[in-house]
Amino acid sequence: MLDVRDLHVRFGEAHILQGVSIALGGAPLAIVGRNGMGKTTLCQAIMGMIRPSEGEVTLDGRPLTGLPPYRIARQGLAIVPQGRRTFASLSVHEHLKLVSQGRGARWTIERVYETFPRLAERRRNGGTELSGGEQQMLAIARALLMNPKVVIMDEPSEGLAPVIVDQLIAVLRALPKDGMGLLLVEQNLRVATEVAPEIAIMVTGRIATSLPAATLAEDIEIQRRYLGVAAGGHH
């Protein structure tokens, strides 16, 4: 579905992405790595929020590179950005109305409220009057309601309580049933390995290696080398 070929991003002298290639099919793909390795830049470059200097992004064969974010969104890509970026001036319900595609779509406002009952309770609250977990649910709901072919999630578990993280994992594992592709960027190794069968590890702007989730979950040596975590990835 989503193909990224040899993507480079430069900010002046800094070469942030140094030729990233990934291919996302029906199954979720997770990208892990330490801070500052270029994961967020990769998400933003795919979504058109940052202009890549070289390389190509295609969705079902159609080129997305160089298009403005709104046209990339209309081609079927949605993003749950780092820091959630919910709108302070819009209520929860207005967030959903803004992107809702009406009754015929797979994800409707009703389905969002069934899946995230907490959002239904807080439908009149402003987008920044919510707890971290609620904001995350809202940011995810906002992306799902666009009924994208592929959703990019940039550290959705960041700052969430363990109970909420379990709920998040359940929501993410259910996405392929809707035929939705998922590119998941995570620092939390447990979330990555429980959601995606395949994990790519990013080091200084490159995909250093790619391996099955089960292998990564067990291999403490790889975890230590690439991720700097002692064991298990629970932090």
Added chain:
Amino acid sequence: MGLAAIVVLNGLTLAALYFIVASGFSLIFGLMRVVNMAHGSLYLVAGYVGYRVFEPLYDADVWWAWYAGLAAGIAFAAVIGALLQALLLSWMQGQELRQALVTIGVSIIVADQVLAVFGGTPRQFFAPDAIFGSTQVPLVGGYPTFRLVQIAVALGVGIGLWLLLNRTRLGMMIRAGVDDREMLGACGVNVPVVGVAVFALGAALCGLGGVIGSTAQPLALGQDGRFLLISLVVVIVGGMGSVTGTAVGAVLVGLAEQIGQALFPTYSVILTFVIMATVLALRPQGILGRG
């Protein structure tokens, strides 16, 4: 008592005009972060273009002459505003100083073009019979009907803007765009088109003010600078980008101007700026401005 009531009513009618003009300025700044230094030029152009349409119809004794002039002024200002954003300012999105300088350039060009095309003669619309003459107001006595209409129009603009921002899809997009333009784009919204729509709307409001204002008082070169300055003061006092704040600012400035002229005519001009300086010193974001 009667004199005081007249002065207050004069202040409120002036505030109504200031609100209509400044609300467009505030709307554009709120979403686009553009300090549109050509806002006063839109007032001037709307007045003169509206008058060009109005005059022959009025001479032909058509009852809708004024309304035609009003529609022409609003439409012309809206088109100029949309073109300004689409053709010039969109090229320098986010470069606030450059945009301000470009709009200053535009205002100079517009002022000269208005002089060349329409000449330097002051013009004034005649209000249609339905809203002309005088109306009895308690405490005041006979008061020009058109000035009361001015207040009604301002209330209509205020309520209309509130409904637009809080009850429509475009309003949702505008508010979301003020919060996070880039994220709004990532939600599939064509933000540049929303920007052009906002510019057209803000300019249309200024055009409305231009024709209304040129019915209440003469239209002449120099009004562009005056209304730009007033718009700046009103939104600085009330708070940038807030409709309610603009209303508060307009009422304060309008009242101050009229009360000042009644009590100490020589120094009344200073009063407006004393208010602005005080607000800037105590609450730089404006009375109702956000953080």
